[in-house]
Amino acid sequence: MNRVSSSTRNLIQRLGFGFLTLMTIFTVVPIIAVVVYIISKGSPAISWEFLSGFPHDGMRAGGILPAIIGTLYLTLGTALFAVPLGVAAAIYLAEYAPDNRWTRLIRIAIINLAGIPSVVYGLFGLGLFVIFLKFGTSILAASLTLSIMTLPVIISTAEEALRAVPQSFRTVSISVGATRWQTIRRIVLKEALPGILTGIILGLERAAGETAPILFTGAAFFLPRLPGSLFDATMALPYHLFVISTQVPDMPIQIQYGTALVLLVFVLGMNLTATIIRSRARARRQW
């Protein structure tokens, strides 16, 4: 190493750390600014009427109830398909899968599912669910599309949570006569539950905020009523925000910020729930 006095080295270190701190601040502050800005601009729009009313006057007045309910439906529908499938796949990978070529292929497939652009999921949903299976532009088609997109998030976080359960738990359970599945259901799943829940919520959070996959599979531009069945199209918060900020001229700015705020609260509420579950479980964990 070249001869540099220790004071110079300390100066370089201080400059370096200062630089890193500055870069981190530049990364983090805009995130907080975005959230604070939307809250401050959007909260004047929030009223009971805004949350519980139907849009009227070409969506330039009234409320956004159909979009809120629609996003709830889509999130629930996504959960219905993605949670059982995703958790089961995670159980397979964590508890059953042998270390062979097929398992590696499954892992590569999961990584690739996670990387596929959301609009390509939209195309796939259009091709398979809307046209081929004839579900039409519907809540069903959109939920199925979103659930496949959510799957990799749920599988990988749930698998990680299952693997974190110490091996000794399994050994003890098996040695007192439980079968493999009984061990998984009563011991491993129970211990891994907070981690799995965190993964599920983070996956659903992403589904709730997505627009591109539902564009051609289930989103309605405007619907004067609530969807009546799984085969109806529905309004949704993210798509509604896109519509009123780009497609409707003379849209009152307050309604736009109000809609953005409701979407943000919806998504960040899920994010916060996940963070709380995780930190609580971590604090309580005894192993």
Next chain:
Amino acid sequence: MEKSLNWREYIITRLIRVSGYSAIVFVAAILYFLLREGLPTLGEVSIRDLLTIRWYPIENYFGILPLLTGSLIITVGAMLIAFPFGIATAVFISEVAPRWVREILKPIVELLAGLPSVVLGFLGILVLSPYLRILLDLPTGLTALAGSILLGGIAVPTIVSIAEDALDSVPRSYREGAWALGATRWQTIWRVTLPAARSGVLTAVMLGIGRAIGETMTVMMVTGNAPVLAITPGSFFSPVRTMTATIAAEMGEVASGSVHYHVLFFIGLVLFLISLAVNIAASSVVFRSKKRAERILS
């Protein structure tokens, strides 16, 4: 009782195994439908016409070069922004910050990952692009630059979390060795920890690229959507249009089975193959480096 238990266990185990393989089925199904709806393009539009610079579907001009270059320039711009900020933040969180700062920073970065892209696009229209227009004295603020800035933000959480994992998994003994030789913490980060985590950092960047090139709503909202060839640095200051935005904007209006419809699926196929390549490259880097680390440690 023994018997019914075994029987149930058998069924459940089977179901779990089938679920385990579902990911492969879905990737295959996605590829199948993209091929099925996208490949007819090659019979309807010649490759030469596809590789032109004119995208004007109403008059049957299906040149996808403007869309390809639009996606590329925005991704390059996004990575120029996301790489330094993402890596610096990852190093800060993993190597410099005290524990309590780390516990605050990580959820905030995760929060960014959860922000719906349509919200960022919305702010891009109302706040960022008017600001850029005035600052840079442009005819419109809806430019590749606005798209790059927002996409950079979207790629940052991906880069931070993967790069931070990579830095975390560098064995502590490496750092202790460097300190014992009298290196400062800064020198250790710069010459030991970062080089040791090199492959993880590379993976982070690749997945960041994948994240950026596939993003749809934000770019559709803030880049102005003009399908013009974007190959000079000056293109950053004019409107462009990406592959993703083209699909999202036009698929709603085309007749199922038309040439335009097939071409949009074809573009989807190109996006799928790009993301496949990026992800396989990224994961092979991880596997290779893991093997190398195992060799060194054993």
